[in-house]
Amino acid sequence: MKSLSDSQAAFLLAVARRVVPAVATLDPGGTERFWRLIDDALNIKPPAILARFKFFLLILRWAPALVFFRPLDRLGPGTQDGVLRWLQSSPIRLLRVGVWGLKTLCFMGYYGQPEVAAGIGYSPVLEGNERLVERP
C-alpha cells in the first residue's frame, strides 16, 4: 500500500467492514485485490485530493471521541454505523462528500473485483443475444 500509512489502512479496513460486511470474509487473495484496487485509485488522485482524504480519515476516526470518548474503530458496530449514518446525512456538505468518497473506495475494493461478480448474480455473457432468444 503506497498511498496510505499502515495506521490509515487499518482504520480504512475497519470502516470497510461496516460499509461492505463481506470484506470481513475475503480470503487472502481477495484482500490483496481489495487493497490493490484502492491503492490504484488513490495513487492517480492529485496530491491535494489525497491529502484531503487522509484528513477526512483523521476526522472520522477521532471526532466520535468527543462524544463517546473513543475513536470510531473502538466503538461497537451499531454505534459505528450510527456515526456513519449521521455523517452521511450531515448538514455539512463536506462531511457528506467525505463519507461518500470513503464508501465509494470500499465499494470499489470489493465490487470492483471480477471474482466477486458471480456470487452477486452479475454474469453478463459476450453472446448475450443468443442467450436472450433461448429464454422462454
Place this chain on the structure above:
Amino acid sequence: MLEKEFDIVIIGSGSGGGVVASELSPMCRDGVRIAVLEWGPKLKPAEFTGREIEMVGRLYAEAGGFFTKDGDMTIAFGRAYGGSTVVYTGTSLKIAKETVEKWAVPGLEFDNMDRRAEKFFRENNLHLIEDSLINENNRLFVEGCRKLGYRTKRFPVNVKGCKGSSLCNLGCPHGAKQGTDQVQLPAAEKNGVLVVTNCKVEHLGNRECLAVVSEPGFGEPSAWAPGEYRIKAKIVVACGGAINTPALLIRSRLPAALPALGKFITLHPALILVGLHDRPIANFLGHPKSFCCDHFAGTHGFLLETCIYFPFTTAKSCIGFGAEHAELMAHMDRQQQIIALAWDQPLERNRVTVDRKGDPVLDYRASPLVLDALHRAQIEAARIFFASGAARVHAPAGRKFFVERSEAAEVEDLIPRSGMLPGKISLTSAHVMGGCRMGRDPETSVTDGWGRVHGVPWLYVADASLFPRCSEANPYLTIMALADRVAERVRSDTSELLR
C-alpha cells in the same frame, strides 16, 4: 522538443473530432496535411475485456473518477481513439426543434441541424433493435410506463453485428458500436489523415500546439515516439469535449478577450435508480438501453431511460451501506435499473476553470430546480418499478433504504424532497456541454455560429462545448451535426487560412 508541421490539426477524436477528421479528409488528396491528436489510447480488440475497473481505467478520463470541485458529482467521459463514442451505449436522439430555438444561435436553423443529424443516422447505421432482442429490463420499463399511462420512446442505436454483451459502457468487446472509432476515423485515415494516440495537447500558441506523447503500457503504439512536440498548424480545431476544450483554451491565454470562456456548463445531472424483483430478470443479456420515457420532459424537466450498470457503478450509485446495501447488491440479476437525467439551466457560475497546474476544474452546483426534477424523477421511477412488478425500490432520497411493494401508494411521503442532499445522493453525468458556447456577442459567447473562436481566426471548436444550453437529449448526434457544420466552415475558410 520535436517539431511537426501540418495544415490542419484536430484535437480529440470523439463525436466532434472524428467527424471533422472524416469530413475534411478528402482534402488530403489535394495535399492538405491533417493530423488528429488524441489524448487516449487505441486499444487492441483483445483488450476490451469487459472487466469494470480495468476498462474504466483504460477508457475514461481519470479512470471514471473525475469529480466536480465540491466533490459531490462524478463526471464520466471517454479518453480513447473514438473519445466518448467508445463508451456510450450508442443510443441516439436528434435534437428537438424547440431546443434549437431555445439555443437562439444566429444562423443555426433546426432544418439544417436535422438534415445533418439524418446524415449520421445513415452513416452510423442507426436503427431500432428487433423486438426479439429487447431484454426484460427494457420490457418491464415499457410495461410499467404503459400501465401508468406514461409516454415512452424507443431509442435508435448505432450498432452493427451487436451480440448483446450489455457491456457498451466498458467499450464493446465485439466492436459492434458504430462510434467514430469504427466509422469516421478509419475513413479519415484511409484518406490520409494521421491519427496520433496517447498525445495530450497541453497548450495552444499562435498557430501551434505543444503536446506530450506518452506510453501507457497498453493499446496500439502511438504514431509518434514518446516525448514533447511542437506542432505547427495553420488551422486548429479543438474537439476535446466540454471539459478539456475550455480548459485548453483557458490555459493557452489566447490573444482575445473571451469572458464567457468556460462558463455556462450544463451536465444533464443524473441519478441511477434500482428496483428489485423477486426473480431473476434478463438484465445483462442484450443491448442495455432501448427505451426512454419523455413523459415528464416538458412539465418537470427530466427524462427516464433504461440502463443496466456494473457492480461497482451500481454500488456507488446507492446511498447507505452495510447489510441493506449488501442485500441489494447480492441480487444483481434481479435488478431493474432506470437512469434519470435532468435538464439543467445554463448558469454563468457553473464553469470550467484550471488549477495551478493547468488541469481542468469543474465548478458546478446542481441548482434547486435540478434537485426538484431529480426528486420527482425518483418518485415516478419508483411508480414505474412497482407497476412493472418490482418487490422493493431503492430511491436515494428515500426515508428508508428500501420502499416495499406494500408501501407503493406512499412513495410521495417516503421519498421526500429533503432527502435530495448533494454529497449524500450520488449525482453523476456523462453529458458535459457548454463552456465555448456559440453566439454572436463575444461578451456572452466564445465562438460564432460556425464554431470559429471570436478574435482567433485560425481556431475552431467542434464538440459539446459549443452548446449554448443543454441539448435535452443524448447529445452525441447533435455534436456530430455541429461538427459537420464546423467542418463545412473550415473547408470554406481554407483558401484564406492555408495560404
